Amino acid sequence: MIKSRAAVAFAPNQPLQIVEVDVAPPKAGEVLVRIVATGVCHTDAYTLSGADSEGVFPCILGHEGGGIVEAVGEGVTSLAVGDHVIPLYTAECRECKFCKSGKTNLCQKVRATQGKGLMPDGTSRFSYNGQPIYHYMGCSTFSEYTVLPEISLAKIPKDAPLEKVCLLGCGVTTGIGAVLNTAKVEEGATVAIFGLGGIGLAAIIGAKMAKASRIIAIDINPEKFTVARELGATDFVNPKEHSKPIQDVIVEMTDGGVDYSFECVGNVDLMRAALECCHKGWGESVIIGVAPAGTEIKTRPFQLVTGRVWRGSAFGGVKGRTELPSYVEKAQKGEIPLDTFITHTMGLDDINKAFDLMHEGKSIRSVVHY
Ligand code: NAD
Ligand code: AHE
Ligand code: ZN
Ligand code: ZN
Numbered sequence: 001m002i003k004s005r006a007a008v009a010f011a012p013n014q015p016l017q018i019v020e021v022d023v024a025p026p027k028a029g030e031v032l033v034r035i036v037a038t039g040v041c042h043t044d045a046y047t048l049s050g051a052d053s054e055g056v057f058p059c060i061l062g063h064e065g066g067g068i069v070e071a072v073g074e075g076v077t078s079l080a081v082g083d084h085v086i087p088l089y090t091a092e093c094r095e096c097k098f099c100k101s102g103k104t105n106l107c108q109k110v111r112a113t114q115g116k117g118l119m120p121d122g123t124s125r126f127s128y129n130g131q132p133i134y135h136y137m138g139c140s141t142f143s144e145y146t147v148l149p150e151i152s153l154a155k156i157p158k159d160a161p162l163e164k165v166c167l168l169g170c171g172v173t174t175g176i177g178a179v180l181n182t183a184k185v186e187e188g189a190t191v192a193i194f195g196l197g198g199i200g201l202a203a204i205i206g207a208k209m210a211k212a213s214r215i216i217a218i219d220i221n222p223e224k225f226t227v228a229r230e231l232g233a234t235d236f237v238n239p240k241e242h243s244k245p246i247q248d249v250i251v252e253m254t255d256g257g258v259d260y261s262f263e264c265v266g267n268v269d270l271m272r273a274a275l276e277c278c279h280k281g282w283g284e285s286v287i288i289g290v291a292p293a294g295t296e297i298k299t300r301p302f303q304l305v306t307g308r309v310w311r312g313s314a315f316g317g318v319k320g321r322t323e324l325p326s327y328v329e330k331a332q333k334g335e336i337p338l339d340t341f342i343t344h345t346m347g348l349d350d351i352n353k354a355f356d357l358m359h360e361g362k363s364i365r366s367v368v369h370y
Contacts, residue, residue: 001025002032005370006126006143007351008133010058012050015352016142021060021133023145024125026073030147033085037163038141039064039365040354041170042197043290046266047136048355051292056117059134060126063089064170065141066162069153076150078321084162085153086169086328088320089114089137093151105181105319110149114138120149141169142351144370154324160331163345163369164338167198168327170315171365172336174288175202175264176209176327177316183260183286185210190258192216192250193233194274195265196224197358198341198365199288201231203262205336208232216250216258221361227340246270250277261285268295275299281307288313341365 004023007016026032041064047055069083079085093099093109110120117134118124125147126133126140140146156165175198179185191207193200196219207215208231217225217233225236235253239246251257257279263271266289275285276299285308287297297310304310318324330336344357344366354366 002145004143004145005348006060007348008058008128009048009061012048012055012057016061018349018351019128021143022127023143023147026071026147027119027121028074029076029150030073030119031069031076031079031150031153032071032145032147033067033087033153034070034145035065035067035141035143035370037066037166037367037369038062039167039169039171039198039367040351040358042266042358043170045355045358046290046292053293054115056134058128059117059136060140060143060146061136062141062143063087063137063139064166065139066166066169070145078150079153079155084156084158084160086156086165086320086324087139087141087146087148088152088154088324089139089170090315090320091138091149091152092319092321105315105317107151109151110138119147142348142368144348151321154320156325156328160328163367164342165328165331166367167338167341167365168324168331171198172202172338172341173318173324173327174313174316175199176206176336177318178262178286178288178313179203179206179210181317182311182313183262183284185212185260187211188213189260190214190216190254192218192258192261192274192277194218194261194263194270195289196228197264200262200264201227201341201364203264203288204228204231204233214254216253218246223361227364230340231337245273247273247276254279256280257283259283263287263289265289266291268297271297272299275308275310276303278308283307284309284311286311286313342367345369
């Protein structure tokens with residue numbers, strides 16, 4: 001057992017408590033990682049709010065980290081002590097039906113236990129005062145030390161700054177990947193992006209990389225438009241400034257609708273708007289936002305009959321162990337401006353501030369340094 005400082009979510013809707021937890025050594029196929037830095041994603045806030053059907057408490061949240069391998073369990077071959085890694089909430093075993101399909105990044109090897117807040121053997125490596133604490137999304141990066149399956153870690157070059165490339169563990173990769181892998185936006189296409197947080201702004205980068213001709217940035221917080229413009233958005237729409245449905249506004253702006261749209265908020269009404277602002281015959285809408293348990297999407301089936309397509313994207317369709325190193329390389333070359341996303345940094349003791357800033361609409365990403 002080692003001691004680790006961690007921000008524990010003891011119950012939904014309560015501030016995280018910074019305590020010293022016990023971390024058990026990695027079992028076979030597992031790796032102990034010292035987290036150097038972690039971003040705070042809206043999904044952490046979503047689970048903390050109690051709206052996540054898979055949310056279990058007490059748990060250690062966090063899934064956007066960067067760290068260094070501290071110890072490896074029996075049989076671990078692809079990683080060694082000292083390697084730099086990014087935890088993956090979407091594992092890549094390379095041998096399950098999903099990994100072998102060539103059609104998805106959604107490896108299922110450890111997904112069932114991960115969704116229950118447990119390691120693949122059905123137990124937790126974390127405890128506090130002798131009581132087990134649940135893992136989260138297979139990552140739990142809000143603990144200085146965490147244990148993950150070997151297949152849930154992407155090895156990255158040692159010269160990549162962990163306090164920046166941690167953002168590639170979720171938000172930035174998700175937004176870029178949704179545009180390039182899921183939608184496969186082509187040169188000259190028109191794109192609408194709903195929600196300009198870490199995910200939506202990264203989707204703008206993806207759209208720019210794909211050479212989209214028009215990138216329409218939509219948010220109810222106009223303060224987000226400055227960075228959106230910096231990253232390449234061409235048009236800016238605040239739904240609060242329009243009396244008609246926002247899909248109608250976008251359809252009028254684009255001679256019938258956009259080629260691609262991305263919902264990066266997690267609001268089912270906005271998901272409908274994002275679908276319905278797509279062009280008849282071919283427009284495709286990608287749902288990235290995570291909506292609360294119990295909510296459902298709706299539209300007239302006619303929208304789909306007349307050629308619009310509704311898709312979803314998890315972690316941008318990216319296979320983490322294989323593809324994440326190339327994202328790190330792009331960030332290293334300056335092709336992915338991670339600094340633009342990091343509006344705040346703080347120590348673990350101040351992690352609750354990161355949630356406040358997110359809810360107040362003041363941050364893009366807060367990065368916690370251990
Ligand atoms: P964020 O809080 O940083 O950003 C959300 C943005 O949406 C804010 O700028 C906010 O002002 C805007 N917004 C809120 N309501 C709006 C509305 N009605 N119309 C337009 N804009 C609105 O969040 P984030 O970290 O960027 O995450 C966005 C969503 O993506 C969340 O639901 C998160 O859970 C989800 N997510 C999904 C994946 C995935 O793999 N599918 C990965 C990461 C995050
Ligand atoms: N437990 C949640 C699942 C939410 C969800 O869809 N998560 C995304 C990643 S969000 C990262 O910020 C995802 O990868 N989904 C695919 C998967 O296998 O979970 C709920 O709502 O039930
Ligand atoms: Zn996330
Ligand atoms: Zn797999």
